[in-house]
Amino acid sequence: MFVGKISLVGVVVAVLLPVLARGQEADTALTRIRQNKAVTIGFRESAAPFAYLNESKQASGYSIDICNRIAEEIGRKLNIPHIETRYVPVTPQTRIPLIANGTVDIECGTTVNSLARQEQVDFSYAVALAGGRLLVKKTSGIQDLSDLNGKIVALAAGTTAERYVRTALDRSKINVRVLQVRDNAEGLLAVNSQRVDAFINDAVLLGGVLRTAQNKDDFAIVGHPLSFEQVAFMVGKNNSGLLTIINGTIARLLASGELHRLYDQWITPYGVPIEGEVDTLFKIEAIAE
Amino acid sequence: MPDYALIVRNASFLFDGLLLSLTLTLVGVIGGFAVGTALALVRLFTGIIGNYVVDAYVFVFRAIPLILVIFWFYFMVPLILGRPVGAWTSATVAFTLFEGAYYSEILRAGLKSVRAGQLNAALASGMSRAQALRYVILPQAFTAMIPIFLTQAIILFQDTSLVFVVSLHDFLTATTIIANRDGRLIEAYTFACLVYYLICLAATAGVEKLKRTFAR
Amino acid sequence: MNYQWNWGLLLKEPYAGWLLTGLGWTVALSITGWLIALPLGIAIGIARTSSSRWILRLSGFYVSMFRNIPLLLQMFVWFFVVPELLPARLGLWFKRDLPNPEFWTGVLVLAFYTSGRLAELFRAGLQAVPRGQRMAADATGMNRAQALRYIVMPQALRIILPPLTSEFLSIVKNSSLALTIGVLELTAQSRQIENFTFHGFEAFGAATAFYVLVALVLNLVMVRLQRTLALPVAV
Numbered sequence: 001m002f003v004g005k006i007s008l009v010g011v012v013v014a015v016l017l018p019v020l021a022r023g024q025e026a027d028t029a030l031t032r033i034r035q036n037k038a039v040t041i042g043f044r045e046s047a048a049p050f051a052y053l054n055e056s057k058q059a060s061g062y063s064i065d066i067c068n069r070i071a072e073e074i075g076r077k078l079n080i081p082h083i084e085t086r087y088v089p090v091t092p093q094t095r096i097p098l099i100a101n102g103t104v105d106i107e108c109g110t111t112v113n114s115l116a117r118q119e120q121v122d123f124s125y126a127v128a129l130a131g132g133r134l135l136v137k138k139t140s141g142i143q144d145l146s147d148l149n150g151k152i153v154a155l156a157a158g159t160t161a162e163r164y165v166r167t168a169l170d171r172s173k174i175n176v177r178v179l180q181v182r183d184n185a186e187g188l189l190a191v192n193s194q195r196v197d198a199f200i201n202d203a204v205l206l207g208g209v210l211r212t213a214q215n216k217d218d219f220a221i222v223g224h225p226l227s228f229e230q231v232a233f234m235v236g237k238n239n240s241g242l243l244t245i246i247n248g249t250i251a252r253l254l255a256s257g258e259l260h261r262l263y264d265q266w267i268t269p270y271g272v273p274i275e276g277e278v279d280t281l282f283k284i285e286a287i288a289e
Numbered sequence: 290m291p292d293y294a295l296i297v298r299n300a301s302f303l304f305d306g307l308l309l310s311l312t313l314t315l316v317g318v319i320g321g322f323a324v325g326t327a328l329a330l331v332r333l334f335t336g337i338i339g340n341y342v343v344d345a346y347v348f349v350f351r352a353i354p355l356i357l358v359i360f361w362f363y364f365m366v367p368l369i370l371g372r373p374v375g376a377w378t379s380a381t382v383a384f385t386l387f388e389g390a391y392y393s394e395i396l397r398a399g400l401k402s403v404r405a406g407q408l409n410a411a412l413a414s415g416m417s418r419a420q421a422l423r424y425v426i427l428p429q430a431f432t433a434m435i436p437i438f439l440t441q442a443i444i445l446f447q448d449t450s451l452v453f454v455v456s457l458h459d460f461l462t463a464t465t466i467i468a469n470r471d472g473r474l475i476e477a478y479t480f481a482c483l484v485y486y487l488i489c490l491a492a493t494a495g496v497e498k499l500k501r502t503f504a505r
Numbered sequence: 506m507n508y509q510w511n512w513g514l515l516l517k518e519p520y521a522g523w524l525l526t527g528l529g530w531t532v533a534l535s536i537t538g539w540l541i542a543l544p545l546g547i548a549i550g551i552a553r554t555s556s557s558r559w560i561l562r563l564s565g566f567y568v569s570m571f572r573n574i575p576l577l578l579q580m581f582v583w584f585f586v587v588p589e590l591l592p593a594r595l596g597l598w599f600k601r602d603l604p605n606p607e608f609w610t611g612v613l614v615l616a617f618y619t620s621g622r623l624a625e626l627f628r629a630g631l632q633a634v635p636r637g638q639r640m641a642a643d644a645t646g647m648n649r650a651q652a653l654r655y656i657v658m659p660q661a662l663r664i665i666l667p668p669l670t671s672e673f674l675s676i677v678k679n680s681s682l683a684l685t686i687g688v689l690e691l692t693a694q695s696r697q698i699e700n701f702t703f704h705g706f707e708a709f710g711a712a713t714a715f716y717v718l719v720a721l722v723l724n725l726v727m728v729r730l731q732r733t734l735a736l737p738v739a740v
Contacts, residue, residue, distance in 0.1 A: 091456050101367035120703045158700050180687045185469040195600045214472045352720030353713050354681035357692050364705035447575040474585045482574050489573035
């Protein structure tokens with residue numbers, strides 16, 4: 001009886017052990033890309049101008065353009081002519097799990113580098129800087145975070161804004177109620193319907209969601225930047241081969257000025273031109289051959 | 290001013306969503322039926338342990354919310370397979386296993402509802418147990434169960450709206466996308482209500498009619 | 506499978522606190538919703554056995570409406586559409602000045618949805634009471650309301666108490682849908698933990714454990730009830 005139980009446990013452990021102990025294989029992404037002859041790119045569907053679904057339901061945007069160039073470079077490096085690019089939509093909640101479990105090879109959106117995230121994924125060089133600001137109705141008279149005392153604020157689930165805003169509010173002892181919304185569109189809706197007084201997220205994303213608004217003149221983006229965060233692309237852990245190709249592509253795009261051109265095409269119209277910190281960042285990242 | 294032209298503008302997008310809802314329902318029904326049958330067979334042909342395991346399976350799946358099941362499989366399926374898997378596959382697995390639990394209970398109740406006398410009579414007339422099952426018990430059980438199966442399918446059709454939480458573009462998610470995009474919430478949501486209401490009403494009426502045809 | 510286990514995570518702050526808060530919201534949603542749904546359900550259930558065709562049709566429409574529209578869609582309608590249809594001041598109050606507007610919206614949705622199901626349950630229960638009971642009550646001089654209150658309803662309750670516990674389990678499960686309108690109940694918190702730590706097994710496992718516990722408790726209650734309510738047999 002006892003022997004039977006022990007052997008049962010032994011069998012169970014023997015079956016589970018290989019599953020649990022499968023080592024950290026290196027460069028699984030490149031292997032996958034070689035097998036599929038395709039790069040799977042995770043993109044945001046409503047995070048203009050970085051990544052969004054345009055009129056013809058195609059993935060487009062600043063991050064998408066850069067990632068397309070990265071995919072070409074991967075095709076060159078792996079000797080796969082006409083490498084295919086597959087696009088998988090992601091949301092702030094799903095982007096990291098999908099990278100971590102291998103569903104997507106590269107996440108091309110507006111994801112911001114953070115130490116907590118680095119425990120599960122690796123980040124490329126930054127392609128933009130994110131600064132948190134407030135989206136408010138002009139009539140509300142709110143100018144900055146300090147004006148939010150006793151008010152209601154919307155934060156998108158799973159974004160870094162959700163974290164640093166809560167910390168900032170706790171630190172400054174401002175009494176604010178927080179409503180969690182799913183994405184930028186819902187955040188705009190919450191401000192528009194007066195359910196909240198402000199929606200806080202990265203300035204470029206706010207500019208993006210505002211452009212498609214019916215009544216954009218009713219809104220204003222206010223406040224000094226609440227953060228200086230690096231917008232970068234995510235890859236799974238242990239994919240240094242892929243990461244090298246990505247960073248190399250970004251550095252070369254910067255050196256040739258191509259990235260600046262893309263940035264001016266997509267981002268500058270949203271009120272964040274290449275100057276100050278962004279300019280310095282681009283200069284530093286243009287690493288020589 | 291209500292702007293119902295919104296619906297017309299986005300008709301194909303909404304239709305694709307509806308198609309996905311219906312497809313997911315179909316997959317859930319067929320898959321769920323397969324899983325349910327497998328569970329029922331396990332119950333019939335294994336001893337106490339088999340029954341205990343199936344009981345536990347059914348109990349857990351009926352105790353937890355479907356949203357949690359969807360989250361679980363969305364997280365777990367790619368991890369177990371060790372390879373990329375999309376929202377569609379995870380949702381399909383989630384719904385199949387979830388419905389399987391419910392279907393196995395319907396099967397169990399259906400098989401029980403056939404009177405013992407039927408089995409005895411079949412055995413007495415010389416059939417083997419398997420033959421009795423196949424020619425006498427199961428047909429009767431199925432006629433009893435089909436209306437309940439179909440009702441469960443209608444419930445599943447409504448439950449497919451929950452794939453909203455993993456951004457799969459079913460009919461409801463498609464509705465929310467166009468509602469937010471064009472800022473026309475009232476029109477979009479009332480339209481969605483109408484569509485679901487009419488479909489479910491018609492389907493339920495159909496099942497009622499079926500029940501009446503079956504009634505002896 | 507590249508997974509690092511860390512069950513101790515659940516006992517660490519802030520995650521333990523999140524789970525407890527989520528639990529609190531789930532319990533609050535379920536109980537408050539139930540307290541509203543029950544009287545509403547009984548009323549509509551009685552209406553469903555009415556002799557007036559008008560009342561029958563109206564209550565039938567009530568039930569059919571809440572039964573044929575997915576609960577999630579009902580959640581969105583109450584959250585996004587209803588406040589816009591109310592007069593401006595009331596709508597604004599409903600959206601922001603009411604403390605915890607998302608919670609109360611969730612409660613209303615759950616209450617109305619469950620009341621539809623309870624109505625059908627009560628109708629079935631009332632109709633299951635043998636007609637002879639009502640006739641006997643009539644013969645002793647009771648009017649319809651008295652018959653309902655003293656004779657029919659108690660017997661009906663006896664019949665439907667077991668399915669009633671399963672309906673309560675349903676409302677506990679359905680409370681999870683409130684996460685879509687911003688109520689950070691148990692399932693939402695477990696997902697939040699998974700978001701922040703990527704330890705999905707632990708996070709979702711905790712939520713699963715709670716729901717299973719509730720189901721077990723309700724199961725025990727139901728078995729107890731069935732035993733207490735069983736009518737003594739003659740033999």
